[in-house]
Amino acid sequence: MSDQTHRTPRSRALWVLLACCALAGVLVAALLFPAAGGFGLLTNKAATTVENSSSELLDGTVPEVTTMTDSTGKPMAYLYDQRRIQVDYDDISPDMIRAIISIEDKRFLEHDGVDWKGTIRAFLKNSSSGEVQQGASTLDQQYIKNYQLLVLARTEADREAAIATTPARKLREVRMALTLEQTLTDQIMRDKNIDKAAAKQEAKKEIVTRYLNIVPFGNGAYGIESAARTYFNKSAKDLDVPQSAMLAGMVQSSSALNPYTNVSGVTDRRNLVLDTMIANFPNRAAEFAADKSKPLGVLPQPQSLPQGCISAGDNGFFCDYALQFLAENGLNRDAVLRGGYTIRTTLDPQVQASTKSAVQAVASPQLTGIANVMNVIKPGSTSHDLLAMTSSRDYGLDQRRDQTVQPQPYSMVGDGAGSIFKIFTVAAAMQKGLGSSASLDVPTTYQAKGMGSSGGVNGCPENTYCVKNDGKYPRTMSITNALAQSPNTAFVKLLNEVGVPSAVDMAVKLGMRSYAQPGTSGQGDLSLADYVKQGNFGSFTLGPNAINPLELSNVAATLASHGTWCPPNPIKSITQKKRDRNGNTVIGTNGEPEVTAVAFTPPACEQVVEPGLADTLANAMSADDRGGGTSAGAASSAGWNLPLAGKTGTTEAHRSSAFLGFTNNFAGATYIYGDTTSPEDICSSPLRQCYGGDLYGGFEPARTWYNAILPVANKFGPTSLPPTDPKYVEGSQNGRVPDVTGLSASSATARLQENGFKVEQSTTTSPQSAGTVVSTSPSGTAVPGTTITIYVSDGQGRVATPERNLPRLPPTTIQLPGIGPIVIPGSP
Known part of the structure; x- marks a missing residue:
């Protein structure tokens, strides 16, 4: 011992x-x-x-509760790790x-x-x-x-x-x-x-x-204001004596003294607090003694505050993206959860509702294996404000109802945006001197050496990328009509002339920034951009690679913003209540709490292409909804009749398709893709998984876009497209193709070579003399230094001329009964 x-x-x-x-x-x-x-x-x-x-x-x-609101100030999510609302002394009973x-x-x-x-x-x-x-x-x-x-x-x-x-x-x-x-x-x-x-x-x-x-008060309540709301649905300043005594007693052990599981223990503790108040304030002893017989009076169940983006409903994808955007730009998640901020976002409830309705109209939230996503951005030279972000899938954790919290609208998903990528090839060509007035050569098939391989399929030579058109097209087409009708051969040929690296770099500059990130190729740490450039893949212009749908929408915003790229911005402002050195809320002269701005550092905007190029390209994209444009049917069914720059896209296997469109007010893209680990082909009308897909960008994707934007198209003013820039309409001086029609093949070749072009010769049937140049492709302007095809007449189309020395037949007279003689003139 x-x-x-x-x-x-x-x-x-x-x-x-x-x-x-x-x-x-x-x-x-x-x-x-x-x-x-x-x-x-x-x-x-x-x-x-x-x-x-x-x-x-x-x-x-x-730590306090951070509130995230939409652009109107309506709360859509509460973010915290301690549910606390700080109050001043005068705001406590x-x-x-x-x-x-x-x-x-x-x-x-x-x-x-x-x-x-x-x-x-x-x-x-x-x-x-x-x-x-x-x-x-x-x-x-x-x-x-x-x-x-x-x-x-x-x-x-x-x-x-x-x-x-x-x-x-x-x-x-x-x-x-x-x-x-x-x-x-x-x-x-x-x-x-x-x-x-x-x-x-x-x-x-x-x-x-x-x-x-x-101090904690149990049931997730930290601090007296949160406690008063949790148990009594009132503010701390309105607590009465027995309510105050109950809460004061609970701080001893907020877990053990829970009024929903330990009524007697909480009542005893409350009455002990009242006994101490009787001793300390004898002039109110009778009042406090009477309060001991009262019931606790708590709510039937504790009032809670939803925590996190999961409570944001249809706005959940946007909420998650906003938190990711802040974390990437100087305000990490821990700071948000503890900062007591008010984060006002750019989410426009009217645009969001219209977008959500249009997305789900063509793709049910429970549609097997297929998702339809759409983002809408407001163009601008200083900010690309994100107005709407949605998926046909409902945001949530209930997989039995096909809900998801996966970042579908803003991560690399799907099989690609298809022919929308042709705009990157055109933009790169225009930057090198091609004018939008140029005509493109549209061969029925095109074989591109050194641009990947089609694997010898359908007789395609080894180490050759072979492409053919899906439909019949004229031999040459203007850039506007080519973008609207989308012949594949014209753009693979143009890509061969421009160079794959130039088109890839253009895609990244205009908005596909993930392509430059390490690991996006699926080939180790190699970025997708470097992988495509190293392989010199001619298929790039046909958009076969997974995309970030938000980035695709931002490409539209960059072009609509006269060539200015800005990050897709979800944040309008971040503020925090201003407090003095003693922690008290500072009240302004208007009687309202003063706030201070909370700084974060998003990437700066960049002028990635000249305004004239972006504006002229926008006009070159303005025929997709009209005439033979690939989205004309969808535009007509929606009642769309406003100025628009647009482009459809579909992947070869029909496993994903998209539509990109913009005006001066709105920019965005819709994207339909298989959202399972093993996506299948997609069929249209109705949208469904199938064998041998037939979905095109001009169908459900375009219809989604038009139906989403039409109700709000003039929300920020009249809808329009910018004027063109003559510099980019006509092309650079060294991109001007001389008019060599009527010249001999040798003379035309010499003249084109003098202007820095390479020349290919093709024979065509024509009434002109054999050996005469009938036309060129491209004509007007071309990418400087590229190949011009001259079409040379074979002379086989000429009409025979009558010989002037042939004898003429004499006139013939015939008798018609009841009429008399009729003279028929002679003929050669």
Whole structure:
């Protein structure tokens, strides 16, 4: 047995007295000489931690609920890891203040942060019993412990240290409590120019407010305002006496004292609080005594606040993207969850609703294996504001209802956007000097050497990419008609002339930024852009690779913004309530809380192509909804009759298709793709999985776009397209193709070569003399230095001319009964 077992009551008292003396000595040493030995029992590292913690404690910032709203300010998601709404002293019921002081620290208004009487009493009690029965912590000390536990602690070790029952922690707590009261008092004296006694009373208000704002009250409620709403659906300033007493009692153990699982325990604790209030406020004793017989009066179930994007419904995809965008640009998720910000987004509820309706009209949320996604962006030279983001799939976690939280509208998905990628080839050609007035050669088939391989299929030579058109087209077509009707051979031939690297770089510049990211090729760390350029794949212009639908929409926004690329921006503003140095909300002259802007650093906008190029290309894309354009039928069925730049796209296997369109007000793209791990072919009317797909971009994708945008097309003003730039209509001077029609093949070749072009010769049937050039392709303008095809007459189309020396037959006279003789003239 130990010596302690044989101590007499007298010797035990002596040991207690000696312990008290030792405690006093330690406290004095620690408080007077904090640097010497690092608080006596603390290491130097711990002493540094104390100083840093003291600085943050004085600031008093606590985690709060962040609210994300749409562009009108309507909340759509609440983001937090502690459900707390910070309030000021005047926003808390006076009876709540009385209740918490009565039960937790009745000498709160008298001490300087540490209740020495209570500390010694607790020490004696704990020493005599051999266990911890009394804590003697003041509100100041409890605030400090909770602040370290709930705000400063980031690891489990931090949390254990914050609640450790050790002399070192207790000493640190005592020092901080004294420092907190003294520093706040001094600050208030300076700020308000009042005497120390008045400043101390203000400091007391500040400390009890901070305490009530930080402590947990159970059922996910942190702080008194959240607690009042959780249990009584009212603000903290409206709490009555029994409600205040209940909440004051619950801070002892918010888990054990749960009014929904332990009614009797919570009632007993509440009544104990009321007993302390009777003792401390005898003039209201009768009132408080009567309150003891009242029921708890809590709500039938605790009122909660939905947490995270999962509660945002149809706006969930947008919410997730906004958080990703902030994290990528300087405001991480942890900061958002603890910052108490108001994040006003660019989401336009009218545009979002119209988009969602159009998307689901052609693709049911429960459609097997197929998703329809669409993003809408407002063009601009300083920002590309994201107005709508949606999928035909409902956002959610219920897989039985085909819900998803996968980032379908803004991640690399599907088999590709098909012929939409032809605009990158045209843009690259225009940048090199091709004018939009040019005519493109449209061969029935085209074999491209050194641009990948078709694998010898259908007689295609080895190491050759062979392509043919899906339908019949004229031998040459204007760029506008070629973009509208989309013959494949014309654009693969143009890509061969422009160069694959130029078209790939153009795609990245205009908005397909993921293509430049490492690992997007599926070939190790190689980016998709580098993979395509290294392989010199002629198929790039036919869009066979997975896309990020948001980036495709942003391509439209870049062209609609006169060639200015900006990141797809979901954030309108981020603000935070402005607080003074004591943590109180600053109220403006209008009586409303003042706010401060929260900075984050999105990428800057870039002028990626000249405005004239973008504007002229927009006009070259303006025939898709008219005449023989691939989306003309969809436009007509929707009643679309406004100016538009558009392009459809379909992959070869019909496993995905898209439509890109823009006006001066709206830019966006729709994308239908197989959203399973093993996508199948897709058929149209109705949309479904099938064998041997027949879905085209001009069908459901275009119909989705027109039906989504038409109801809001003039929301931001009249719809229009920009004027063309003559420089890009006519092309560069060294891209002008000389008119060589009527010349001999040799003369035409020489003249074209003098202008820097290569020449190919093709024979055509024509009434002109054999050997005469009938036409060229391209004509007007071409990419400088590329090949011009001259079509040379074979002379076989000439009509025979009558010989002038042939004898003429004499006139013939015939007799018709009842009429008489008729003379028929002679003929050659």
